[in-house]
Amino acid sequence: MCENMLNYIWGAIIFIGIAAAAFNGRLAEVTNGAISSAKEAVELGITMLGIMSMWTGIMKVGEKAGLIRSLSKKLMPFLSRLFPDVPREHKAMEHISANVIANILGLGWAATPAGIAAMKELQTLNAHKERASRAMCMFLIFNMSSLQLISINIIAYRSQYGSAAPSEIIGPGIVTTLVSTLAGVLFAKMAEVVK
Amino acid sequence: MKLITLISDLMMPLVIVYILAFGYSRRIDVYEAFIEGAKEGFTTVFDIMPTLIGLMMSVGILRASGALEMMIRLVEPLADRLGFPAEALPLTLMRLVSSSASTGILLDIFDTYGPDSFIGRFVSVMMSCTETVLYTMSVYFMSVRITKTRYTLAGALVANAAGIISALVISRYIWG
Numbered sequence: 423m424c425e426n427m428l429n430y431i432w433g434a435i436i437f438i439g440i441a442a443a444a445f446n447g448r449l450a451e452v453t454n455g456a457i458s459s460a461k462e463a464v465e466l467g468i469t470m471l472g473i474m475s476m477w478t479g480i481m482k483v484g485e486k487a488g489l490i491r492s493l494s495k496k497l498m499p500f501l502s503r504l505f506p507d508v509p510r511e512h513k514a515m516e517h518i519s520a521n522v523i524a525n526i527l528g529l530g531w532a533a534t535p536a537g538i539a540a541m542k543e544l545q546t547l548n549a550h551k552e553r554a555s556r557a558m559c560m561f562l563i564f565n566m567s568s569l570q571l572i573s574i575n576i577i578a579y580r581s582q583y584g585s586a587a588p589s590e591i592i593g594p595g596i597v598t599t600l601v602s603t604l605a606g607v608l609f610a611k612m613a614e615v616v617k
Numbered sequence: 618m619k620l621i622t623l624i625s626d627l628m629m630p631l632v633i634v635y636i637l638a639f640g641y642s643r644r645i646d647v648y649e650a651f652i653e654g655a656k657e658g659f660t661t662v663f664d665i666m667p668t669l670i671g672l673m674m675s676v677g678i679l680r681a682s683g684a685l686e687m688m689i690r691l692v693e694p695l696a697d698r699l700g701f702p703a704e705a706l707p708l709t710l711m712r713l714v715s716s717s718a719s720t721g722i723l724l725d726i727f728d729t730y731g732p733d734s735f736i737g738r739f740v741s742v743m744m745s746c747t748e749t750v751l752y753t754m755s756v757y758f759m760s761v762r763i764t765k766t767r768y769t770l771a772g773a774l775v776a777n778a779a780g781i782i783s784a785l786v787i788s789r790y791i792w793g
Contacts, residue, residue: 427752431718435675442684451681459677463670466724467662475658482654484636487643531661538760545761553765554758562757562769566748567776572628573745579720580741583727591738592628593621594787595745601783602746606776613768 466582473578481529490532494519504564504607505557507547514543518561525569537565560610567606568599618791668717676721680729701785704736709743709781713774716749739788746780748773 443452484490497519502510505518517540524533540561548555554562572592580588640647679685689703696703708726711719723740730736750773758766 428715428717431715432671432675435679435718439675439678439680439682439684441682442687443678443682446683446687448681448683452678455677455681456674459673459680460670462677462724462728463673464666466673467666467669470662471659474662475655478658478661479651479653479655480633480636482657483640483645483647483650485654486650487636487640487645489636489639492639534756537757541757541761545763550765552763554763554767554769558761558763559767559769559772562754563772563776565757566750566753566773568746568748568780570745572632573741575720576723576741576744579724579727580732580737583724583732583737585732585737587625588732589629590622590625591741591745593624594742594784594791596624596628597621597787598742598746598780598783602776602780605779606772609772609775610768613772 466579469582470575470578473574473581477528477574481527484527485529485532490520490523490527490529493523497522504560507555507557508544512543512547514540514547514557517543521565522569525565526571528570528572528574537561556614559613560607563606563610564603567603569603571596571599621787621791669720672717672721673724676718676725680725685725702736702739704730705740705743708740712744712747713750713777715752719744719749735788735792738792739784742788743781743784746784747777750774750777 440449440452443449494516498510498515501515501519501522502508505515508514508518517536521533521536521540524530524536541558544555544558544561545551547557573595576591576595577588580591637647640650685707688707692706693703696706704726708719708722711722723744726740727737732738732741750770754766754769754773758764758769
């Protein structure tokens with residue numbers, strides 16, 4: 423269940439593909455498919471170099487100016503409602519809000535370390551060390567419900583494949599992200615009551 | 618619907634103005650920070666290029682082999698009954714398992730149907746409101762050695778299902 427899974431997924435995709443190609447009599451197409459896809463990957467990489475660098479540049483300005491810290495503070499009152507078991511001034515809250523803000527802004531590299539720090543702090547409050555606490559369940563469900571407001575990589579891919587309006591998915595993306603997060607939070611709150 | 622389009626158009630400029638204004642108000646060297654961040658982004662993309670090549674190659678083989686079409690034809694009756702686009706089903710399932718493998722399939726959909734087709738728009742929205750559940754969960758729980766994860770997986774799946782369904786509803790609503 424870890425990153426290593428890709429090790430098997432990757433091979434499986436190729437083996438299934440070649441087996442299916444033999445079955446369908448399309449082995450020649452497979453060779454062309456592999457070659458043209460590898461080429462396509464580099465073309466995509468070049469588009470991404472531009473768009474992603476622009477975006478990480480903008481985000482760095484926010485990070486350096488202390489945007490994550492400043493937004494985290496504003497988020498605190500809301501978050502403390504989600505985690506009634508965690509004292510407001512506890513270190514865990516600080517890491518949780520940093521993780522949430524980094525996720526909202528799409529700063530994956532800042533989100534994961536903060537998230538792991540949050541889990542470690544939540545573990546200090548946890549009575550059963552091998553069992554997830556209510557706060558941990560809520561934190562991870564919230565985290566995995568997708569929080570990112572602007573999916574810049576999806577916009578970059580759309581642009582590379584010739585979309586007339588690559589960013590037209592931002593609005594629908596925000597609405598659906600809110601729906602999924604709300605559903606996750608409601609589920610977690612209900613599960614807390616049941617268990 | 619007009620509001621949603623407006624949000625799409627305004628979001629990026631607003632975020633850029635907000636962050637730059639925030640940077641100037643804190644008196645940091647905004648341009649220098651931008652260059653530093655851009656360099657980081659540049660290195661990141663450069664570093665993931667080999668991954669991208671590997672994944673797109675494998676998905677390219679899968680596409681050329683006709684295996685994806687076979688799979689789609691297999692799930693089509695079920696997907697049709699649910700009102701779900703069959704072409705998007707393999708991607709939707711892969712999304713929960715692996716972020717990079719699902720990116721490979723996403724790009725294949727863009728290549729085959731175009732990013733501005735209904736299916737292309739739907740999967741774009743769907744990708745923006747879902748997460749790689751299995752990977753994220755194992756990273757976080759392993760970091761504190763928790764084995765009993767209780768209702769976390771169920772909750773994450775409920776949230777992602779809600780995202781997938783609402784992506785379909787909103788895409789049908791806006792783009793028919």
